Amino acid sequence: MSISSDGLRDVVLVVVLLIALVVLVTLVVTRRRLLFRNRSADGSDGAAEAPQAAVVVHGKKIDDRDARRRQIEVLSGRLGWRAPVWLETTAQDPGRGQTEKAVADGASVVIAFGGDGTTRVVAGALAGTGVPMGLLPAGTGNLLARNLGIPPNRLESSLHIALTGRNRTIDVGHVELAEAQGTPPRLESFLVMSGLGFDAEVMATTAPELKKKIGWAAYVVAGFSRLRGRRTPVTMRVDDGPVQQRKIRAVVVGNVGMLQGGIQLMPGALPDDGWLDVVVVSPRGMTGWLPVLGAVLTRRNHATVEHFRCRTIEIHADKPMFAQLDGDPAGKAQSLRARVAPLALIVRVPG
Incomplete structure (x- = not known):
């Protein structure tokens, strides 16, 4: 039995219409499923x-x-x-x-x-x-x-x-601060710097009202009034090295190196290098701060400014000293133990 050309055309048309109908139904059903799946509990779609x-x-x-x-x-x-x-x-x-x-x-x-x-x-x-x-x-x-x-x-x-x-993974510093020998330590974290001595004393004694008026320059004003002071005897151990003795005005343990105004206290310090950078400052009297300032600004070595790089550090002072954590006063402490946790934190940074 043969089919005329008109009959063949009608059969093809019916098949095409059936296919189109199936495609349309499939699209509608799929869209409804997606809308239902994306519908949140509060009734908003896709949010x-x-x-x-x-x-x-x-x-x-x-x-x-x-x-x-x-x-x-x-x-x-x-x-x-x-x-x-x-x-x-x-x-x-x-x-x-x-x-x-x-x-x-x-x-x-x-x-x-x-x-x-x-x-x-x-x-x-x-x-x-x-x-x-x-x-x-x-x-x-x-x-x-x-x-x-x-x-x-x-x-x-x-x-x-x-x-x-973009995501950047950086190190985190962990520190134990004990108010006196034999007392239970406080466990804290830091991302910028932790330390004992002069810088912590300045932060603790800077007037909040002055900070609001002139910003970080208030620390400079407070620092001038604290330049005169005696050095404190400490014992220090860097990683598994020998115990060392120093007389210091300040010790700073850092994860990054730049201070306000672009001043590099710890040149070369990186937040993702797996190391802690340490600066020990030991000036004698008021005039002893001049070579300290010069060493920091010119990034040159001086006998009163020592630099270390380590994974852990322990410091024990003869008496309690002012302590700070990322620029916030942290009371007084007679001992400080710090260690680095490499690449422990993800931070969003400019891409």
């Missing part, structure tokens, strides 16, 4: 797929918090992120509990919004979790941000880095 940050904010460091929060939400939306979770620190919890909650809730990045102290606490909770830390530097020093190329007090630029920058 659950967008990443979300958590902002751990030191409220006292931020002027007009509500305006800054709205600004961050708008900028996050423009970058394809959901409005971030906003977690404020308290006097009882300066950021650790808030950070742990953010990680448990699945934040894609945890952003420290404050000074070096807030950054230090957030980093201590994030280390080893694999969750990146972003920085919105809003303090006086902002030393970690400066060393990583993140602009201080420029919210839009730093938020863009926190959400879209």
Whole structure:
């Protein structure tokens, strides 16, 4: 039996229509499945797929918090992120509990919004979790941000880095501070510098009102009034080396090397080299600070400025000395033990 050309044409047309109908039905069903899958608990479509940050904010460091929060939400939306979770620190919890909650809730990045102290606490909770830390530097020093190329007090630029920058894995310093020989030590973390002596004393005695007025220059003003002072006898052990004796005004253990104004206290120090850099300063009297200043500014060696590089260091003083952690006063301590945790923290940096 033969089929006419008209009949063949009709058969082909029916087959084409059937195929088109099957394709259309498949597309509709697939689209509905995707919409259902992407529908969040609050009924919004697709929003659950967008990443979300958590902002751990030191409220006292931020002027007009509500305006800054709205600004961050708008900028996050423009970058394809959901409005971030906003977690404020308290006097009882300066950021650790808030950070742990953010990680448990699945934040894609945890952003420290404050000074070096807030950054230090957030980093201590994030280390080893694999969750990146972003920085919105809003303090006086902002030393970690400066060393990583993140602009201080420029919210839009730093938020863009926190959400879209590249990941850089850096070291974390861990330190044990004991107030006196035989007392249980406090366990702390640091990202910038920890130390005993002159620099810690300056930080502890700088007036907060002066810091608000003139910023980090307030430390310079306070430092001049503390230049006169006696050296403190200490014993020191670097890694597995012999015990050494010194008379010092200050010892600084650093993960990065640059201070405010671009001054390199520890030339060559890198935050991801797996080492701690140590500076021991031992000037005699007021005039002894001149060669110290010259050695720091010119990056030349001098008998009163010693540099070490190590993985661990122990320092025991004859009497309690002022201590500091990333520029924040940490009371007094008679002993300090520091070690490095290589590549323990992921930080968002400029891409």
